[in-house]
Amino acid sequence: MARNLRKGKFITIEGPDGAGKTTQAEKIVQYLKSKGKRVISTREPGGTALGEQLRKVLLDPEGSPVSNAEALIYAACRAQLLERMVIPALREGFTVVCDRFVDSSLAYQGWARGIGINRILQLNKWVIGSYWPDITILLDVDPAVSLGRLVGGRKDRLESEALEFHQKVREGYMKVREMFPDRIRIIDASQPADEVFRQIVAELEKAGVVE
Numbered sequence: 001m002a003r004n005l006r007k008g009k010f011i012t013i014e015g016p017d018g019a020g021k022t023t024q025a026e027k028i029v030q031y032l033k034s035k036g037k038r039v040i041s042t043r044e045p046g047g048t049a050l051g052e053q054l055r056k057v058l059l060d061p062e063g064s065p066v067s068n069a070e071a072l073i074y075a076a077c078r079a080q081l082l083e084r085m086v087i088p089a090l091r092e093g094f095t096v097v098c099d100r101f102v103d104s105s106l107a108y109q110g111w112a113r114g115i116g117i118n119r120i121l122q123l124n125k126w127v128i129g130s131y132w133p134d135i136t137i138l139l140d141v142d143p144a145v146s147l148g149r150l151v152g153g154r155k156d157r158l159e160s161e162a163l164e165f166h167q168k169v170r171e172g173y174m175k176v177r178e179m180f181p182d183r184i185r186i187i188d189a190s191q192p193a194d195e196v197f198r199q200i201v202a203e204l205e206k207a208g209v210v211e
């Protein structure tokens, strides 16, 4: 395993589809920049040329990767993102803000798809090595509410899953949070976006990510 030479902080944002991750990630980036931090933002699946190609495969409503294949493709995207973007940026002292990361795999593939959180964790321990996030903001909200926010436009392959699947995703996140209580900070994402952001900033300050 490569020695961890990180100088910057690694922040990930998690939650069910439509929880407000992208909205909050953008606010966090602006906030950190206003504090004089050098920041890069990215997302999973995606963030690299290969990752964006694989994203199309994973989210294509006509596509069919499920179960083990799906878990492995998400892990491949993660490996590429870490090697090409996240690790070099952290070593240069940038703060990295990532919209979804390993906890999505644990909740979606590990729990909701039924592969097993521990099996997905083993796979991802190999992919991530020592580059685990410093802090993860988990936006918790009833999927009946968050999916309702995604009105209009064509639903992707995961968004098209039944409400029961998304309820299992939420349940999965709660289990993952129990496994990593220090890293994962939960925020009630049913609140207005500005209040959600206020609470995120408080967590980032508590964690020493910003002064």
Ligand SMILES: Nc1ncnc2c1ncn2[C@@H]1O[C@H](COP(=O)(O)OP(=O)(O)OP(=O)(O)O)[C@@H](O)[C@H]1O
Binding pocket: 015, 016, 017, 018, 019, 020, 021, 022, 023, 024, 149, 150, 189, 190, 191, 192, 193, 194, 196
């Ligand atoms: N706290 C909030 N309350 C109500 N609506 C919100 C809130 N946060 C974001 N939204 C709105 O909900 C929609 C989805 O938000 P956003 O894209 O940030 O969610 P997401 O979690 O990134 O979604 P996805 O999982 O599909 O990528 C957007 O229209 C956004 O403006």
Ligand SMILES: Cc1cn([C@H]2C[C@H](O)[C@@H](COP(=O)(O)O)O2)c(=O)[nH]c1=O
Binding pocket: 017, 043, 044, 045, 074, 100, 101, 102, 104, 105, 106, 108, 109, 158, 159
């Ligand atoms: C990283 C990751 C993502 N997913 C799922 C979760 C979402 O339904 C999509 C990504 O779409 P978004 O608009 O960017 O939220 O992919 C997953 O199942 N497993 C993962 O590891």
